[in-house]
Amino acid sequence: MLIILDRDGVINEYDGxxxxxxxxxxxxxxxxxxxxxxxxxxxxxxxxxxxxxxxRGYYDIDELDAMHHKLEQLVEAQGGCIEFIAYCPHHPDEHCNCRKPRTGLLDQIRDHFHLDSLQGAMMVGDSRKDLEAGYTTGCRPVLVRTGNGLDTERHLDARPIPDAEVAIYDNLSKFTDALLSAEGW
Structure with a gap:
């Protein structure tokens, strides 16, 4: 199964x-x-x-690449692999298609894996934007309470994502425990 993760607040510490x-x-x-x-x-x-x-000029592509290299190296040291990283470098005022909640990043991921759709994939995030992008593209939305997740959970309502469609976990580790347990791992 394809599992798409948001980065800040899901994988790494994020305080805004x-x-x-x-x-x-x-x-x-x-x-x-x-x-x-x-x-x-x-x-x-x-x-x-x-x-x-x-x-915004706070960092450049090389520094972003260094952050992602660090992430990939840490995962590889644990025996795992991140297959693809899609990122939006644009300012919100640019109204690009790739900035979540728009679906451009998830479309890039779908195309990278040569998939017809993202039906059956999961989108794990800590913000409403993550959940909306996932839901819009057919992913099962998963909220973690880390990062902005607690605030997102407090303001979760039925539009445009029905509450019953959002699975909620304390963190990425708890989500992983539940998923792998359900699969018999």
Whole structure:
């Protein structure tokens, strides 16, 4: 199964401030191991992340690449693999198609894997934007309470995502435990 993860607040610590360097990029405890466990269980892992800090001039593509290299190395050290990372470098005022909640990042992931659709995939995020992008493209939306997740959960309503359609977990590790347990791992 394809599992698409948001980055900030799902995989790494996020307090609302921009993460501008690999040194500032700190994984949430258990998240790296969770990704590796999902990968080792046969799931394909992709990341879809808004990174407007590039357009704002807080960091550049090279620094973003360094953050993602750090992420990939940590996952590989645990025996896992991230198959693809899609990111939006645009400012929100640019109204691009790739900035979540629009679906461009998920469309890139679908195209990368040569899929007809994302039906059956899961989108794990901590914000309404993540859930909407996933739901719109046919993914099963999953909310984690890390990052912005608690605030998102408090404001979750039935539009445009029916509450019953959103699975909620404390963090990526708890989501992984539940998914792999249901699959018999």
């Amino acid at each position: 401030n921009y993460i501008c360097s690999a040194d500032e990029w700190i994984p949430i405890p258990g998240s790296i191991e969770a990704i590796a466990r999902l990968s080792n269980a046969g799931h394909c892992i992709a990341i879809a992340t808004n990174q407007s800090g590039i357009a």
